[in-house]
Amino acid sequence: MKSVKFSALVFVLFTLCSPVCLAQEEIALPAPDFPRTVSLGEALQQRRSERDFSNPAPLSDQVLSNLLWAACGISSDEGKITAPSAMNRQDICVYVCREDGAYRYDASRHVLLKVSDKDLRQPIASRQSFAAQAPVCLLIASDLSRFERNAEQMGTVDAGYVSQNICLACVALGLKTVPRMTMDQAALHSALNLPEKTLLILNHPVGYK
Ligand SMILES: Cc1cc2nc3c(=O)[nH]c(=O)nc-3n(C[C@H](O)[C@H](O)[C@H](O)COP(=O)(O)O)c2cc1C
Secondary structure, eight states, X not given: OXXXXXXXXXXXXXXXHSHHHHSOOEEEOOXXXXXXXXXXXXXXXXXXXXXXXXXXXXXXXXXXXXXXXXHHOBOSTTOOBSSOOGGGOOOEEEEXXXXXXXXXEEXXXXXXXXXXXXXXXXXXXXXXXXXXXXXXXXXXXXXXXXXXXXXXXXXXXXXXXXXXXXXXXXHHTTEEEOOBOOSXXXXXXXXXXXXXXXXXXXXXXXXXX
């Protein structure tokens, strides 16, 4: 009896410590393939904040890939990104929050890393319930520890560039969005287990038109 219990304990410990169990769930995104649908002038003309996300169709991996690349993906051999970044500190991190959980966009590898099994769209929506209906909510955070001074200003401005990239990319990709500061900061900080110096700045519910 004792040896059965011991074997069960060994099995549980082995399973908990095995690399399979410890590996972070990862989604490899298809290479960005940005469509030439609208000119920059047309995208600027058509960009509007939209708040009806009643179309529940999930974003395809290709559309998500294009959107995240446009937001802050790698756009040069030296590792520069699509958005300007104060002192090129590349402090902005974009989280993809949807029904199946939350993912951190790793721009350097163009992959999504799962960081939570929870659906965080409700704390993102907070009092604006329309946002929780969107199939995807993007969350823009800044790692303020990358700056020695004026960190909040630098991080907030950097987030604004990424947000505008998202707004314009949505037009080009046939999506709708609205940049929002409304969100339950404390709940999201805790759910994503973020370091103290990470500031959640903006979010974007995103859905098909
Ligand atoms: C920094 C910032 C924060 C915003 N926060 C919210 C928000 O919390 N909720 C919301 O519905 N819209 C939010 N908006 C969207 C604005 O209300 C919207 O941009 C403005 O009404 C102008 O409309 P337009 O974007 O269609 O030109 C925000 C916009 C910015 C730039």
